[in-house]
Amino acid sequence: MEPLYQPQGIEDRWQRAWEDEGLYAAEPGSGRETFVVAHPPPNVTGALHTGHALQISVADVLVRWHRMRGFETAFLTGYDHAGISTQNAVERHLAEKGESRNDYGREQFVELVWAWLREYGGTIMNQFRRMGASMDYRRERFTMDDEYVRAVMRFFVHLYGKGWIYRANRIINWCPFHETSLSDLELVHEEVDDALTHVRYPFADEPESGVTIATARPATILADVAVAVNPDDDRWRDAIGREVLVPFVERPVPVIADERVDIEFGTGALKVTPAHDPLDFEIGRDHGLPEPSVIGLDGRMNENAGELAGLTQEEAGGRILDWIKERGLLEKRESYRHTVALCERCNSRIEPLISLQWWCSMEELKKPALEALGSRRVAYHPESQHRYAVDSLENAPDWNISRQIWWGHQLPVWECPDGHETVAETDPDACAECGSTDLTRSEDVLDTWFSSALWPFAILGWPEQTPELDAWYPGTLNTTAREIIRLWENRMIFSGLELMGDVPFRHVIIHTTVLAADGRRMSKSLGTGLDPLDLVDEHGADATRYGLLKMSSSQDVRFAIGAIEEGRKLANKLWNASRLVLGAGPAEGDSSPEAVEERWIYARLDETRREIDADLGAFDFAHAVDRLYHVTFDDFCDWYLEAIKPRLGEPQVRATARAALERLLKLLHPVMPHVTEEIWSHLPDRETPLIVAPWPEPDDRFAADLHALDRVQEARPVYVRSGVRPQFTDDEERIFEIVTKRDRVQGEGNAEAEIERLRQEIARAEGMLANERFTSKAPADVVAAEREKLERYRRELDAIGN
């Protein structure tokens, strides 16, 4: 064993060994209590980022802890086909060659995606392995596996049969590049500098007057069907019910009243364009207005734009503004900063368009899910996220589940020439309504999250009633990031309740968001990202896991390399402690603690075991790793090993030290699996690898010795500073002699300062105890503790006086 612990080489050796020996494997029907984690499937083209690394550290610590405690642990994983994201990756690749998906056609393009995945996909699973994630990789699933596809089809047919999936023409977010609809959750918003144009729409019967509106998109004027004002707005009250002329097209439209119009904004008058704005769409539907469109799927002016057809919106807007200027209708044009919606994948500006899409009604699905959240059958950690989960589910609008991209699960919907819909899990032979055999399948694919929603049970074989499904549903917990709650957690919960009759898991751990060191979000585009594998290369997976867990305290935390370095130090410290213990010679014989320092370390280790159990049980990872650091450095190394060093020649001392080390390794294993397993392998006569060694049982035999070294520990700095030392018992005296052997007394003869310090403490304690309001109102144990302190200070003062 070299003096410097180097994780490189050691870590991957153990990762292979654990997996090859089947120690990651989960088997249903073992009869043991289960601990099941259906880990969030990364995008199939994805690479490990810091969020993944933290997420997997959190889950793996819990999995390893439970595995050692004898649970049947199923840590399950796989890939998400990630519709738009994957298609976009392949399209970007094509763009580099000057090609687009349209050069291939749908069928060939999908083949291209599969080929792409075979070449570039699936790398992240090996990155999970490099983090030490003890997943059952044999059970890896992909949302495009045949079995999984069948589950998705079953889900669709089921919801359709209940009447909860339907088709409707509504305004949706349209990405002109991908030529697909997107949900609100797939957009990003960006501030842009634009212009706000104030235009007077003349009254049809009084052209010299009119209503002035404000717009940021003059091109949409052509599709105006009304002007709306707030009924409480005195400025425009008289205009309500009159007609104005839409510029350029000179179409008369009504002035209507609607309370959704913001009096404060612009002129207080809103031009209503139902086909190209979500708010206008709602107002239009409520007032029964027509919905003409002038912008096409490519984002340019369509055939309804007459002479402007084919122009870009900017060009058309310019032409319309010219027209308006010429007629003196332009009242004001001012610079205007506002946010616009962009496609999160390609950054194209989103067009709100009316389109025929498939929708999933939330009305019935969300009810049982809300009940499950309300009763905490699904509990959020931290609890503060619970309300957000409930709010977002309560307010969930109907879900647009259809997309017009090519990569994904094609809808199980067929249409005959007469326009009848047939919905079936597998290819139907004939139209369900008219019997026609001339059927065409819908070209739409499903929103990726529609299939993700089934993850916890589809990976177990649903809709087949498999042994895995029996054994592992419902699962135990799910770990994810905050922004995924609406996209995924809520949907897994309602789909699980609907199809399985129970929640998919009991706990949702919302882990910390690790920000870049400068406090900004980590992101590739900002250049603030960080490759966790670089950390693993340099410091080891153990140190990386330790550091990330140490950082995982509050909601957002800045990345600090110091935390990773601390983990590396801990691994190295542990390594060297074991060199001392193992290098001292054979250790046959009795390992029961005898000397006070031996009983003390056993008590400390058991206390730490209790703290770790409590911390991990409460998902407080940062506190757990803090305890592990201190028990290793302070208790085990600096006091226990130092105290027994002179007696390492005695077999019983060595045997006891090995037993203590063994316990320490167990406590550290869930967080730092590799270094602990490596050291464990150097211990003779191990019955099992550490990964499946039993977690330490509670052991209160030496609880009375938990504080046996307190006096010595407190006295040491006083002694070094002043040369003053109290009277000790024989045991304390022995240990004090050992640990202070090389200490240099710095202020010999300078007892006055220490005496003064004690006198101040005594005065403070006496003052508090003399306060009648304190002694009468403070809890009895607090007063008693204060009395004890006072006694102790007096004893110490007496000791120094001697």
Next chain:
RNA sequence: GGGCGGUUAGCUCAGUUGGGAGAGCACCUGCCUUACAAGCAGGGGGUCGCAAGUUCGAGCCUUGCACCGCCCACCA
């Protein structure tokens, strides 16, 4: 605009029902002590964001304010 989190040592952060302000890193001093200099011992350094309140007592509880951040949001 809404929700959530944060503000404690130079930096990153702990601080569990209110009761003597902590850790790691950095810095200073002394030690190459035969496990570890990626070590050991000791030390300096903080009006706990600001203000008011409750209390015998507030980093912790209440109210207000300021600032930072993350997420969400249809002001045309």
